[in-house]
Amino acid sequence: MSDRESDIRASPAVGDDGGGEVRYLSQRNLEVPTHQIVSPDGSYDEGAIPDLDDEELCDLYRWMVTDRVFSRRMVNIQRRGELGTFGSTRGQEASIIGSAFTLQPQDWLYVGRAWTPMFMRGASMRDMILFWRGIEEGQQAFARQNSQIAISIGSHLPLVAGIAWGMQLDDADAVSTAYLGDGATSTGAAHEGINLAGSLGLPALFFCQNNQYAISMPFEQQSGANTIAQKALAYGIDAIRVDGQDVLAVYDAVQSARERVKNGDPVFVESVTYRLDAHTTSDDPTRYRDDEEVQQWEENDPIERYRTFLKSEGLWSDIDHDAIVEDIEAEFDEALAAANEFEERGVAEMFAYVYDDLPPELARQLDEFEELLERRPEMYDYIEQRPKG
Amino acid sequence: MTMQATIVQAVNDALHTEMERDDRVVVFGEDVAESGGVFRATDELLEEFGTDRVVDTPLSEIAIVGGAAGMAMYGYRPVAEIQFSGFLPPAFDQLVTNASRIRWRTRGELSAPMVVRMPYGAGVRALEHHSESLEGAYGHIPGLKVAVPSTPADTKGLLTAAIRDPDPVLFMEPKRIYRSIRDEVPEGEHEVPLGEAAVRREGSELTVVAWGAMMPATLEAVEQSGVDAEVIDLRTISPMDAETIVESVKKTGRCCVVHEGPRTLGVGSEIIARINDEALMYLEAPVERVTGFDTPVPLLSMEDFYFPHPPRIVEGIERALSV
Ligand SMILES: Cc1ncc(C[n+]2csc(CCOP(=O)(O)OP(=O)(O)O)c2C)c(N)n1
Numbered sequence A: 001m002s003d004r005e006s007d008i009r010a011s012p013a014v015g016d017d018g019g020g021e022v023r024y025l026s027q028r029n030l031e032v033p034t035h036q037i038v039s040p041d042g043s044y045d046e047g048a049i050p051d052l053d054d055e056e057l058c059d060l061y062r063w064m065v066t067d068r069v070f071s072r073r074m075v076n077i078q079r080r081g082e083l084g085t086f087g088s089t090r091g092q093e094a095s096i097i098g099s100a101f102t103l104q105p106q107d108w109l110y111v112g113r114a115w116t117p118m119f120m121r122g123a124s125m126r127d128m129i130l131f132w133r134g135i136e137e138g139q140q141a142f143a144r145q146n147s148q149i150a151i152s153i154g155s156h157l158p159l160v161a162g163i164a165w166g167m168q169l170d171d172a173d174a175v176s177t178a179y180l181g182d183g184a185t186s187t188g189a190a191h192e193g194i195n196l197a198g199s200l201g202l203p204a205l206f207f208c209q210n211n212q213y214a215i216s217m218p219f220e221q222q223s224g225a226n227t228i229a230q231k232a233l234a235y236g237i238d239a240i241r242v243d244g245q246d247v248l249a250v251y252d253a254v255q256s257a258r259e260r261v262k263n264g265d266p267v268f269v270e271s272v273t274y275r276l277d278a279h280t281t282s283d284d285p286t287r288y289r290d291d292e293e294v295q296q297w298e299e300n301d302p303i304e305r306y307r308t309f310l311k312s313e314g315l316w317s318d319i320d321h322d323a324i325v326e327d328i329e330a331e332f333d334e335a336l337a338a339a340n341e342f343e344e345r346g347v348a349e350m351f352a353y354v355y356d357d358l359p360p361e362l363a364r365q366l367d368e369f370e371e372l373l374e375r376r377p378e379m380y381d382y383i384e385q386r387p388k389g
Numbered sequence B: 001m002t003m004q005a006t007i008v009q010a011v012n013d014a015l016h017t018e019m020e021r022d023d024r025v026v027v028f029g030e031d032v033a034e035s036g037g038v039f040r041a042t043d044e045l046l047e048e049f050g051t052d053r054v055v056d057t058p059l060s061e062i063a064i065v066g067g068a069a070g071m072a073m074y075g076y077r078p079v080a081e082i083q084f085s086g087f088l089p090p091a092f093d094q095l096v097t098n099a100s101r102i103r104w105r106t107r108g109e110l111s112a113p114m115v116v117r118m119p120y121g122a123g124v125r126a127l128e129h130h131s132e133s134l135e136g137a138y139g140h141i142p143g144l145k146v147a148v149p150s151t152p153a154d155t156k157g158l159l160t161a162a163i164r165d166p167d168p169v170l171f172m173e174p175k176r177i178y179r180s181i182r183d184e185v186p187e188g189e190h191e192v193p194l195g196e197a198a199v200r201r202e203g204s205e206l207t208v209v210a211w212g213a214m215m216p217a218t219l220e221a222v223e224q225s226g227v228d229a230e231v232i233d234l235r236t237i238s239p240m241d242a243e244t245i246v247e248s249v250k251k252t253g254r255c256c257v258v259h260e261g262p263r264t265l266g267v268g269s270e271i272i273a274r275i276n277d278e279a280l281m282y283l284e285a286p287v288e289r290v291t292g293f294d295t296p297v298p299l300l301s302m303e304d305f306y307f308p309h310p311p312r313i314v315e316g317i318e319r320a321l322s323v
């Protein structure tokens, strides 16, 4: 028996506008606040600082610098021909680190443009180098941390919702997290994934980095919506819009969101940030944006802003910036050396993991190919295996 | 009059020429306008034809393909770009559910004369989903035409035909050879009919069928093998010009089909079936296939292994001749 008072599920609409003029729901009437703790000039309200101890505050700095150094080094080795391509995250460090800092090991994480969160979860820089060298072991390593990188934009949101669904069934003390870009919010998959989370009340956290561009497409053209945050409301999901150049505000917002999400209220966070470098190393941003605009965001550097905060808090003296950079550079050097150790693989690798059990036709194709490679070494005139990019 | 052009330049030239000829032609897709496309296939179109006819769309494959179908039903001639063929799958629904069956559904009252262009295939050292050749899957959709050029002149001619065609056409561009071949392309309007294969080389000992990015490798293999092969460039996957293949096989009695996409349920299977239907009694040996494997295309470090390189094709040719 239903516990509803009536057996009629949906009652007819009750009018409440008194007739007269037709009234519209409009985004013009929607107030979308943007959460910010440390303002661009470095000022802040002491009481607004999130509950983090000094060590954690310094950790945030170290991770942001890690993100920046990692991007710089990756762009450099790509230019030397040691990677296929690479997408730099410069400019988005506060957004990436402030959010990922809230995640727990039991959470699942599916990212767009955010690489350091993998390191924060225990994957190594070597694994990330392998990923960008097009070596399948990269994603395998991330999967061990219940993390993945989505290449087909937006395709991961239904997956994240499904993972959250499992967590819900398990009553798990965990959240399933999707990082996505502003462009990704235009995909059908993203809509359906977010809607599913709203419909079933899933522990899914959507963290959208609005870095103002989807390759050449500026955000204003991506959608008629004034903000991305407001889109979540259509799914009955609460949203936060946060200054993505303010690491403390991002941390505060996502920390608060994670608490809610854990209890089955999905949350969507829009982090307003900027991609300072090219989309990837194959992109030429001068074709679609002005230096002036880039310069304005260069001056809104998230690491600089946080440094000002640390100085005001008297924590800067605890930090040896040069030593941090040196450490990270050394970590990268080691990772690169370890990645360079990666050996060429046999062709069986291509057939591994397509299925749990290799079907007979695939086994036949593999045998035949291995024999052919032995019989016809001239195949290698056309094949270059590139474990080093 | 002819000019020298690469395949990607031929795409651009066809778009310029057809947009000039027919102001109902509208070009849209991700990053096609302001930046001229990630491969520069739509370079300078915005400058020439303006923001109404050259449009950057949101990152929405479903809306790009479904939107093209709707615009075509309304009377325009949309040419939509999918940035990489690996991102067509979200829009597969719009091809299957809408674009390909508007004419059928409305008993000819409406139709969807549209083109979806997209670079396909491996060989550019990109990330996952940037390397597939799924023409077999797309060729399986009734009501949809699928064309795959292999030369600059055909690229211009087939794209022109696709834009002028009364039915939806999926135009798959072999990005591996986008810039590696520079050849003569007729200036001005140039149309190569859809549904007609081309004989690239006449021969008597066996027939080799290939298309798209496989053509240069196939011609190289034929050269290496020293066999007097007849080489057919299929050019259109659907509707398929089986007649040209069948006539050739009747003459040579032997055949090898070469394609980049996976072997199982690939276009090669259909070609062999057509040969069986029409020329079985002329065959002196089973028809051979040299294809991609039934696996995802490996990521870039091992990507080269996937492609059916000339030595594999040479073996296929030898097998077809060995019985
Ligand atoms: C479904 C899909 N379509 C197109 C692409 C090609 N592409 C790669 S990244 C990108 C833009 C993504 O923009 P956004 O979501 O804002 O993320 P950002 O790169 O800015 O972090 C595009 C169009 C893709 N990877 N997947």
Ligand SMILES: [Mg+2]
Pocket (backbone or CB within 6 Å): A181, A182, A183, A209, A210, A211, A212, A213, A214, A215
């Ligand atoms: Mg973006």
